[in-house]
Amino acid sequence: MERYYQEEIECAPYEKIREIQSEKLVKQVKHVWDNVPYYRKKMEDKGVTPEDIKSVDDLKKLPFLSKADLRDAYPYGLLGMPLKDCVRIHSTSGTTGKRVVAYYTQHDVDLWEDCCARALTAAGATNEDVVQVAYGYGLFTGGAGLHGGSHKVGSLTIPISSGNTDRQIMFAMDLSATILCCTPSYAAYLGERMKELGYGPGDIPLKAGIFGAEAWSEEMRKDIEKTLGIKAFDIYGLTELSGPGVAFECSAQSGMHINEDHFIAEIIDPDTEEVLPEGSVGELVFTAVDKEAFPMIRYRTKDICKLTREKCSCGRTHIKMAKPMGRSDDMLIIRGVNVFPSQIETVLMNNGYAANYQIIVDRVNNTDTFDVQVEMTPEMFTDNIGEIEARQRKLSDDLKAMLGIKAKVSLLAPKSIARSEGKAVRVVDKRKI
Secondary structure (H helix, E strand, C coil), rough: CCCCHHHHHHHCCHHHHHHHHHHHHHHHHHHHHHHHHHHHHHHHHHHCHHCCCCHHHHHHHCCCCCHHHHCCCCCCCCCCHHHHHEEEEEEEECCCCEEEEEEHHHHHHHHHHHHHHHHHHCCCCCCCCEEEEEECCCCHHHHHHHHHHHHHCCEEEEEECCHHHHHHHHHHHHHHCEEEEEHHHHHHHHHHHHHHHCHHHHHHCCCCCEEEECCHHHHHHHHHHHHHCEEEEEEEEHHHHHHEEEEECCCCCCCCCEEEEEEEEECCCCCCCCCCCCCCCCCEEEECCCCCCCCCCCCCEEEECCCCCCCCCCCCCCCEECCCCCECCCEECCCEEEEEEHHHHHHHHCCCCCCCCEEEEEECCCCCEEEEEEEECCCCCCCCHHHHHHHHHHHHHHHHHHCCCCEEEEEECCCCCCCCCCCCCCCCCCCCC
């Protein structure tokens, strides 16, 4: 039997959802106009005032926000509430080392946790379940979001964070964890490690998993479900919009329901910025209609996907988004972390290297590998192995400081990387996702 956390809204008729969205949008635009000078100027430049926004139909009149805006307005330029009313931040890496910092009032945290509680309930969680949260905690939104959602549902929550795999397995078995929350690649690795230790799906009580923060294929889903003996659910979110729980899968596992009472979704042509009809493939744009501290209006996610309002067997009426098919920018997601080639370029230039490099990403044993090959300049070229290894370590440490994850760095002789007459091939992504 399908369970809902807030049935009245999750199964509300389309007309009711639009009514809620219109009411909240009008209020949000006024809030932003009054409290966020950065966005107010964008509205003024476009000749739009709050009086022009009367319903969801007027959303297309408003200007977009992009990652570049977040960078330009860093750290407080998009803040919609006094700092004394904010209770938390979360953060993700930006394109050139400036991070995206998102702010939350207690009201924002409560709504976000409600969204995560909906996702957990859709995966079968009740107050009798034990939820093991193996997403990272700290600045990353994954751990905090599912942790709060689990509390709302009333489940016993294990805030184990990521890593220490043998301990994860021990806790899952000893405390009878029934729901696992982590990245899909880590879930696959947990399954592998269990096999190595001689355990099978029958040895753990897990029944479901909520996996997100990186791209994963249907093949990977089937593999995780088989190895762990669970049903694997997808979840979608962005730090800019609060974190995981913007959209989530139900029992149908055929796309993720967007929490439309909190987020209005549009699909646009990434080049012309024209809004496309339902069912079209394009760039996903979100408006957060009731976030107080960090109110994103028409935020361009760069994720390419499509939306459908086809009737769902689970009974929920909120629109569904397909799994993102790719991105309209050059961002990579490696082990759940956003990585931009421009960040790597910044580190290389700061260390005196030319921009002749290649990023090679692969997936080995269900874990992303991350190699950066860098050409030495003729001046720094040497055949002294010790010196080369020391330089590689230094670059690897600097990249970790910039990105938050470790890369394997290989220094190559000058002119080793093939040159292109067109756009340089900076990224080689060998993952089958």
